[in-house]
Amino acid sequence: RPRVFSGIQPTADSFHLGNYLGALRHWVALQDSHDAYYCVVDLHAITAGHDPSVLKRRSRLAAAQLFALGLDPERSTLFVQSQVPEHSQLAWVLGCITGFGEAGRMTQFKDKSQKQGSERASVGLFTYPILQAADILLYQANAVPVGEDQRQHLELSRDLAQRFNSLFGRTFTVPSPHIVKDTAKITDLQDPAAKMSKSSSSPAGIIDLLEEPARSAKKIRSAVTDTGREIVFDAEGKPGISNLLTIYSALSGRSIDDLVAAYDGKGYGDLKKDLAEVVREFVTPIQERTNAYLNDPAQLDKLLARGAEKARSVAAGTLRDAYERVGFFPPV
Ligand code: ATP
Ligand code: MG
Numbered sequence: 001r002p003r004v005f006s007g008i009q010p011t012a013d014s015f016h017l018g019n020y021l022g023a024l025r026h027w028v029a030l031q032d033s034h035d036a037y038y039c040v041v042d043l044h045a046i047t048a049g050h051d052p053s054v055l056k057r058r059s060r061l062a063a064a065q066l067f068a069l070g071l072d073p074e075r076s077t078l079f080v081q082s083q084v085p086e087h088s089q090l091a092w093v094l095g096c097i098t099g100f101g102e103a104g105r106m107t108q109f110k111d112k113s114q115k116q117g118s119e120r121a122s123v124g125l126f127t128y129p130i131l132q133a134a135d136i137l138l139y140q141a142n143a144v145p146v147g148e149d150q151r152q153h154l155e156l157s158r159d160l161a162q163r164f165n166s167l168f169g170r171t172f173t174v175p176s177p178h179i180v181k182d183t184a185k186i187t188d189l190q191d192p193a194a195k196m197s198k199s200s201s202s203p204a205g206i207i208d209l210l211e212e213p214a215r216s217a218k219k220i221r222s223a224v225t226d227t228g229r230e231i232v233f234d235a236e237g238k239p240g241i242s243n244l245l246t247i248y249s250a251l252s253g254r255s256i257d258d259l260v261a262a263y264d265g266k267g268y269g270d271l272k273k274d275l276a277e278v279v280r281e282f283v284t285p286i287q288e289r290t291n292a293y294l295n296d297p298a299q300l301d302k303l304l305a306r307g308a309e310k311a312r313s314v315a316a317g318t319l320r321d322a323y324e325r326v327g328f329f330p331p332v
Contacts, residue, residue: 003034004143005036005039008024008038010041010061010062012199012208013208015062015065015210016206016207017207018187021246021251022183022185024066025069027069027071031072034143038077040079042080043082044128045059047122048112061210061294063078064300067293067303068293077307077310078303078304079304079308079310080304083305087135087315089319090134090319093322094137098156102156103129106129106152106153108129108153109129129152129156129157133153136157137172138314138315139314140172140173142175142176146179147179147184148179151177154175158176161173171318172318186246188202188206189205189222190205191224192243206219217273220279221269223240223243223272225240225241226240231264232260233256316331
């Protein structure tokens with residue numbers, strides 16, 4: 001079976017609809033066809049400053065949500081990154097074959113460091129995509145389900161795999177991004193030009209999976225829409241309403257064309273009201289299942305420890321090969 005790997009940062013209490021529609025629903029779907037490795041990337045989550053008293057809780061919340069969304073511990077290996085030290089070890093080696101200028105071209109670093117003030121941005125934020133490449137390459141992943149914002153990082157992962165292979169001998173599978181266009185960039189409800197983001201969207205711009213459905217309904221009601229009153233899909237001309245249609249279509253399974261036909265002659269308010277209901281129906285069972293996992297943290301930690309053990313057995317093999325090729329001593 002082909003391998004799949006992906007990760008998500010525990011940078012908020014809840015995941016949002018962009019995370020789910022752009023990435024997580026593909027994680028769930030790919031467990032059927034792939035040997036699946038998924039990771040709560042807590043090492044990545046400390047690159048932009050964090051609070052130690054909340055990080056572990058957020059990692060558990062992340063795992064609980066992932067199981068609640070349908071990751072099956074029998075079919076997928078879900079683990080927390082900090083429990084598998086090989087990630088940092090391989091990242092160092094890959095960092096040594098990455099050009100400084102090459103890393104400097106990553107647009108996520110430019111955006112995030114600018115927001116923090118470039119003098120204050122950490123070196124970890126700069127080397128983040130190299131750690132991400134290590135995450136992926138350790139598992140010899142063929143496919144990496146992510147949103148559009150990760151395309152450039154995936155390109156770097158491919159380049160580093162190829163470069164290492166040609167410098168030191170064939171070691172890594174060259175991974176392909178798995179980006180499903182329709183929902184690859186869910187936008188901020190208040191700013192249809194920006195992607196919905198855990199760390200940079202305003203609360204009003206983001207629909208969290210774990211928030212009260214009444215709160216989501218309110219945000220959908222006040223979502224920025226476009227001039228005119230016609231409900232049509234036009235990502236450039238009407239980005240606000242098109243984003244709502246994208247979310248509606250993906251959550252309900254109805255095609256955009258079907259929705260546009262159904263709302264012919266109706267107003268933005270009707271669409272928003274119905275979308276809020278679709279969101280409520282979607283999140284309610286997920287919230288219940290998430291709480292069930294959180295109510296038994298010992299069991300949750302046990303599932304994660306088992307995942308880390310399985311992940312480590314793969315990661316250690318890959319790291320051993322990479323060390324050998326580079327000319328290091330084997331681990332003792
Ligand atoms: P942060 O703001 O802390 O970077 P994030 O919301 O970007 O958080 P990540 O943990 O960085 O979330 O990314 C997890 C996955 O969700 C990635 O595959 C990413 O591409 C995807 N993703 C994030 N935001 C969106 C979005 N708005 N639309 C589609 N996919 C998204
Ligand atoms: Mg992100």
